[in-house]
Amino acid sequence: MKEITNLISNSKGSYEESKIKRFKQLIKGKSEKEIRKIEQSLLKPIPIPKYRGPTAQKSDIEKRTIEITFPSETYIKRFAQFIKINTYIKCNTYDTEKLIELLRLMEEGRIRWNKTQRCYFFKERVGRRIRL
Amino acid sequence: MSLKDDIIRESKTFVRQNRGLILNKDSKTAFSYHSPRVTSEFMDCAQPFVFDHYSHCSLGCSYCFAYSMKTNNPSFNKQLHAVDPKKFKQALLGKGGKEQKAMYNSFFKRRFIMHWGGMADPFCNFELANGIGYKIIEALAREAYPTIFCFKGSAIYTKKYSNLFEKNSHNKNFVFQVSIPIPSDKMAKEIEIGTPLPSKRIRMLKRLSDMGYYTILRLRPFIIGLTDQGLDELLDKAREAGIKAISTEFFTIDSRATTGQKKRYKWIGKLAGVDNINEYYQVLSPKERGGYLRLNRLVKERYIKKLFTYCQKHNLIFGCGDPDFKELNTSGNCCGPPSVYEDNPELTNWSKAQVAWFLRKARIRYNKNGGINRFHFDKVYNTEESPFLIEEQFGQDHVGVVNKTASERYGLTYLSVAKDCWNNLKSPGNPRNYFNGKLLPVNIDNEGNYVFKYVPSDYETRWKKEGIDLSK
Numbered sequence: 001m002k003e004i005t006n007l008i009s010n011s012k013g014s015y016e017e018s019k020i021k022r023f024k025q026l027i028k029g030k031s032e033k034e035i036r037k038i039e040q041s042l043l044k045p046i047p048i049p050k051y052r053g054p055t056a057q058k059s060d061i062e063k064r065t066i067e068i069t070f071p072s073e074t075y076i077k078r079f080a081q082f083i084k085i086n087t088y089i090k091c092n093t094y095d096t097e098k099l100i101e102l103l104r105l106m107e108e109g110r111i112r113w114n115k116t117q118r119c120y121f122f123k124e125r126v127g128r129r130i131r132l
Numbered sequence: 133m134s135l136k137d138d139i140i141r142e143s144k145t146f147v148r149q150n151r152g153l154i155l156n157k158d159s160k161t162a163f164s165y166h167s168p169r170v171t172s173e174f175m176d177c178a179q180p181f182v183f184d185h186y187s188h189c190s191l192g193c194s195y196c197f198a199y200s201m202k203t204n205n206p207s208f209n210k211q212l213h214a215v216d217p218k219k220f221k222q223a224l225l226g227k228g229g230k231e232q233k234a235m236y237n238s239f240f241k242r243r244f245i246m247h248w249g250g251m252a253d254p255f256c257n258f259e260l261a262n263g264i265g266y267k268i269i270e271a272l273a274r275e276a277y278p279t280i281f282c283f284k285g286s287a288i289y290t291k292k293y294s295n296l297f298e299k300n301s302h303n304k305n306f307v308f309q310v311s312i313p314i315p316s317d318k319m320a321k322e323i324e325i326g327t328p329l330p331s332k333r334i335r336m337l338k339r340l341s342d343m344g345y346y347t348i349l350r351l352r353p354f355i356i357g358l359t360d361q362g363l364d365e366l367l368d369k370a371r372e373a374g375i376k377a378i379s380t381e382f383f384t385i386d387s388r389a390t391t392g393q394k395k396r397y398k399w400i401g402k403l404a405g406v407d408n409i410n411e412y413y414q415v416l417s418p419k420e421r422g423g424y425l426r427l428n429r430l431v432k433e434r435y436i437k438k439l440f441t442y443c444q445k446h447n448l449i450f451g452c453g454d455p456d457f458k459e460l461n462t463s464g465n466c467c468g469p470p471s472v473y474e475d476n477p478e479l480t481n482w483s484k485a486q487v488a489w490f491l492r493k494a495r496i497r498y499n500k501n502g503g504i505n506r507f508h509f510d511k512v513y514n515t516e517e518s519p520f521l522i523e524e525q526f527g528q529d530h531v532g533v534v535n536k537t538a539s540e541r542y543g544l545t546y547l548s549v550a551k552d553c554w555n556n557l558k559s560p561g562n563p564r565n566y567f568n569g570k571l572l573p574v575n576i577d578n579e580g581n582y583v584f585k586y587v588p589s590d591y592e593t594r595w596k597k598e599g600i601d602l603s604k
Contacts, residue, residue: 016590019430032357032405036412039356045418045428048569056555056582 019043139399140325142392143192147326150190151257155214155264163216168223168235168246170520172531175550175561176458176487178465179247179280180520181239185220185265187213189252191285192325194396195313195353195383198251203390212258217267224271234525240277242519245469245482249282249309255293256285257326266293273300278478280307280469282350284327289336301343304476307469308340309348309379312370313355315362322403323358334369341374346479348468349375351439352453353383356427357404360435367442377468378443381453382432385413387423418568421455422560428568429456433591436460441600455566458488459495459586462604485518487563491570494586499602504588507563507571509554509581513547521547555582 023042027035070076105111155162165187174180187209188202202208222228226236239246248254259265265287272279273296287293297306310333314320317329328336341347349370351359367378385397394410401409417425436457443450443462451468452460463471465482473479483489490512494505515522527533527544536544553561563571563584571584592602 014590016430017594020433020594023430033407036357036404036406039431040412040415043428043430044415045430045568048418048420048564049572051557051564051573053573054576055557056576056580 143325165213190257238520255287315366338373377449379451420565
């Protein structure tokens with residue numbers, strides 16, 4: 001990568017030099033209007049070399065975004081009874097505070113599921129509904 | 133009606149209508165203008181703490197970029213609004229609400245230099261009629277708060293303001309940038325409608341320099357074909373008037389301009405000797421920078437060389453606000469304030485957590501010993517140096533929030549805006565694109581951010597051969 005960049009950088013240099021020399025010769029004794037025309041035809045921008053190395057995450061939001069796929073829309077509605085989540089707009093998640101609170105309770109062991117997949121909250125059986 | 137008559141008539145009408153315009157103090161929104169704020173150019177700006185006390189300016193300069201920005205803003209209200217001086221004073225002293233306190237903690241408490249006059253002239257005709265700025269200047273003078281004024285217009289030429297600055301000159305806390313992009317009085321009458329003539333502005337520069345203030349000649353926007361006409365004479369006159377620095381940035385064209393703005397561009401193009409200014413800019417501007425068209429380095433080189441060598445010869449600070457040649461800044465602040473100043477060290481209290489500062493360091497190192505500097509995101513945007521970068525209160529002010537989703541807005545800071553831009557190689561604001569190849573990505577660091585490296589330009593070799601010292 002370093003070699004490629006140096007190579008382009010060097011070739012760009014000599015090209016620039018020749019352009020500037022030619023420009024200086026051409027504008028001698030010319031009017032302002034003529035100089036603008038010479039600038040327009042001769043001093044076009046030099047392309048920037050393309051980057052071909054590893055790419056960075058475009059945005060920090062991508063790092064903290066996950067996608068949840070439910071078996072069907074019915075599950076989304078069931079889930080939404082407890083936590084309101086807007087699943088229809090990309091990257092939009094409302095009420096994340098409730099999800100974070102749920103995570104905290106689970107980490108603290110205050111919420112657990114038994115073998116029958118029933119949720120227990122404060123050791124009190126609450127069925128499938130999670131009351132936060 | 134010819135284009136000239138049309139432009140001049142329109143601007144003159146605007147200036148006349150606004151001269152003597154008194155703010156409607158009974159209106160609920162009279163003092164609702166939101167300022168100070170953080171500039172959206174904070175990524176390479178040494179003075180991101182900017183202030184304007186009126187919602188718009190009363191002067192009729194045809195090249196005005198603020199006119200372009202404001203006429204493109206659908207929420208812009210033509211009615212004059214001003215900053216509430218009481219709220220400003222509260223923020224200055226660390227009182228008031230959440231917003232004022234955030235401003236105090238990030239800037240005022242740290243005695244961070246404030247730039248007054250980014251989007252409107254601080255001394256324009258509105259100030260002459262309303263005097264709101266006078267109260268704010270008095271408060272700043274009492275606190276000897278470091279402030280840089282950028283102006284052309286009217287009120288400062290009156291005795292009232294002159295006396296105020298003279299009375300407080302011993303503090304040396306004020307810096308004055310006087311904008312003179314058109315050297316000749318005759319030409320200025322055609323473009324800068326309703327503003328004091330350049331010769332009058334030079335006299336004001338002298339007056340302020342004689343009071344002991346740090347003064348700067350502001351050649352912005354540098355319009356090729358106009359600013360270079362009579363430039364040598366202007367530089368000499370400004371130097372004799374006691375300036376300490378020259379700051380420049382080239383004229384730009386916004387491809388999203390409104391019809392009124394396009395007419396102004398056409399007029400400027402005609403005066404500058406360009407048949408079709410839009411085409412001229414389209415052809416000569418690098419595409420990577422997006423729709424805000426800036427000419428490429430090759431076109432600007434001979435003018436920058438003239439200014440840079442002039443500054444070196446006369447021991448002046450050179451400031452270049454243009455992304456091209458930004459590495460040539462001799463203080464690391466493109467507005468021209470010093471990096472060392474014994475008379476008032478607070479004038480050096482501007483942000484080093486921005487690319488321009490690191491570009492200057494990279495240029496000096498390369499031209500001293502051939503070393504190539506690398507740019508790491510966390511080193512450039514140092515949050516200890518500039519805590520405003522992580523202040524959530526300011527994040528919502530950034531223009532970028534308009535296209536963000538709710539979850540993106542949540543917790544948005546200037547640092548996150550900078551990070552998104554730094555890591556998006558398609559963004560016009562990305563260092564690779566904005567500096568047009570002067571910085572190129574070479575790798576990814578442990579944090580997953582791009583690492584950029586300084587790319588020595590061809591002009592550096594050529595200028596060195598001609599005996600120009602680039603190692604300072």
